[in-house]
Amino acid sequence: MDMNFGDIPVKVTYSRRRTLSMKFDVTGTLMVNAPLRVSEAEVRSFLNEKSRWIRTNYVKVMDKAEKARSLSVEEGGRVLYLGEELSVHVGGTHRIFKIGNEISFPEGSSMESYASWLKSRAKEYLTVKFRNRAYEMGITYRELRITGAKSKWGSCSETGKITLSWHLMMCPEECIEYVVIHELCHRLYMDHSKEFWAEVEKRMPDYKKHKKWLDDNSYLMDVV
Numbered sequence: 001m002d003m004n005f006g007d008i009p010v011k012v013t014y015s016r017r018r019t020l021s022m023k024f025d026v027t028g029t030l031m032v033n034a035p036l037r038v039s040e041a042e043v044r045s046f047l048n049e050k051s052r053w054i055r056t057n058y059v060k061v062m063d064k065a066e067k068a069r070s071l072s073v074e075e076g077g078r079v080l081y082l083g084e085e086l087s088v089h090v091g092g093t094h095r096i097f098k099i100g101n102e103i104s105f106p107e108g109s110s111m112e113s114y115a116s117w118l119k120s121r122a123k124e125y126l127t128v129k130f131r132n133r134a135y136e137m138g139i140t141y142r143e144l145r146i147t148g149a150k151s152k153w154g155s156c157s158e159t160g161k162i163t164l165s166w167h168l169m170m171c172p173e174e175c176i177e178y179v180v181i182h183e184l185c186h187r188l189y190m191d192h193s194k195e196f197w198a199e200v201e202k203r204m205p206d207y208k209k210h211k212k213w214l215d216d217n218s219y220l221m222d223v224v
């Protein structure tokens with residue numbers, strides 16, 4: 001069912017569940033999950049109860065949507081690389097290259113061109129960074145894969161298979177460093193226990209700042 005809550009579009013999905021829950025999608029539509037046979041009036045009173053949460057999060061999600069829209073591969077546009085904003089030029093070249101804080105794209109390039117450029121850079125950059133850090137920490141792993149994951153920056157399996165998302169190439173270097181340390185510390189603790197976080201903090205005392213940046217900017221995984 002589609003409805004509106006003031007200016008906010010709301011999409012209600014019914015399923016076998018016991019309680020109402022909601023979250024915003026990247027475009028600012030409020031996605032409500034409702035148990036079967038809940039009436040529109042009941043959904044509305046739920047939304048009214050949660051109006052403070054809705055207001056706060058709507059502002060956040062719209063800010064992110066605007067930031068995401070402002071990244072584009074067109075003359076005068078901008079993209080992110082290692083946390084730095086690069087001004088985009090299009091045309092006059094057959095390949096993508098970066099000079100200082102400017103980046104040039106061939107005519108007809110799109111966000112996909114930027115994505116494949118990020119991917120190819122990620123292969124070397126993330127692999128070297130990870131390998132060096134693992135060596136320095138004296139931690140072993142089985143395999144490192146660079147993936148296009150859009151839900152998490154990195155992962156570590158029980159068997160020591162690590163993944164890092166190439167979307168990290170848009171993030172500041174300290175944030176990448178934090179994800180690398182985070183995944184390596186999972187080789188010592190497979191959970192997010194107090195011991196695990198103590199281990200992370202030992203390697204990176206100001207990790208909370210970088211973790212927050214990544215949490216606040218996870219929309220970047222949806223940009224390309």
Ligand SMILES: [Zn+2]
Pocket residue numbers: 182186192
């Ligand atoms: Zn973790």
